[in-house]
Amino acid sequence: MRLIAILSLLMITQISVAQNKVDARQVIAHRGAWKNTGAPQNSLESLKHAFELGCGGSEFDINMTRDGVLVINHDADYFGSKIEELTYAELNKTKLKNGEDLPLLENFFKMAGKNPKTLLVAEIKPSPSGAERSEKIAAEAYKMAKKYKLLKHTVFISFSYEAVLKLVSLDKKIKVQYLTGDKSPDVLKAAKVPGLDYHFSVFEKNPDWLKKAQALGLSTNAWTVNKPELMEDLLKQGISYITTDEPEKALELVRKGL
Numbered sequence: 001m002r003l004i005a006i007l008s009l010l011m012i013t014q015i016s017v018a019q020n021k022v023d024a025r026q027v028i029a030h031r032g033a034w035k036n037t038g039a040p041q042n043s044l045e046s047l048k049h050a051f052e053l054g055c056g057g058s059e060f061d062i063n064m065t066r067d068g069v070l071v072i073n074h075d076a077d078y079f080g081s082k083i084e085e086l087t088y089a090e091l092n093k094t095k096l097k098n099g100e101d102l103p104l105l106e107n108f109f110k111m112a113g114k115n116p117k118t119l120l121v122a123e124i125k126p127s128p129s130g131a132e133r134s135e136k137i138a139a140e141a142y143k144m145a146k147k148y149k150l151l152k153h154t155v156f157i158s159f160s161y162e163a164v165l166k167l168v169s170l171d172k173k174i175k176v177q178y179l180t181g182d183k184s185p186d187v188l189k190a191a192k193v194p195g196l197d198y199h200f201s202v203f204e205k206n207p208d209w210l211k212k213a214q215a216l217g218l219s220t221n222a223w224t225v226n227k228p229e230l231m232e233d234l235l236k237q238g239i240s241y242i243t244t245d246e247p248e249k250a251l252e253l254v255r256k257g258l
């Protein structure tokens, strides 16, 4: 009897350890997996590498051309041309360094297919023309994710609080995280924003924010976490995701169980 009791206790302990384990779903490749693969940032190739690595998510940046096309590019400029001032055809005369066209959000969703294992972490870039256009980009990106039945597989993120609130108003069930780091978990909770994705230094300056966000049921994410010690520290604190230029390193860490 005593042996059975001991064995059951051991099993319970093992289960609870397993539940606290970190896993690959927490690792988000920042702008795709580009650093160690040679793919251009924010390209279809970098997204494909993130899928192949088995990352939990792959982040990318969305801007909108003058003719309303949603394109993937980090800056408001594409090889020196202002994205909002030119049409897609005009911009696409210049190709990425691997020969790809200026990537379309639509093609990112197409590549993800049905039920992808890797989340699409879609950053809505604040428009240089102001909040109204940022909200429009958010609404159009939402529509596109819905069209491809990928809302459950998408996390929308933005530095534009207006874009974040627009997304929350469109759909209460979607995953949305605010990026700027100037609002406490309480403020976000009160505004019904379901998550935050802050620069790691914000969590260092506000040591209670991660715990607070977790207690409030917000999803949590930190960028851009490239150092293994920092990856380990945040993962041990049970952060939902870390966003990194080094997904290979982060995956190695989580697969070793830290």
Ligand code: MG
Residues within 6 Å of the ligand: 059, 060, 061, 123
């Ligand atoms: Mg980004």
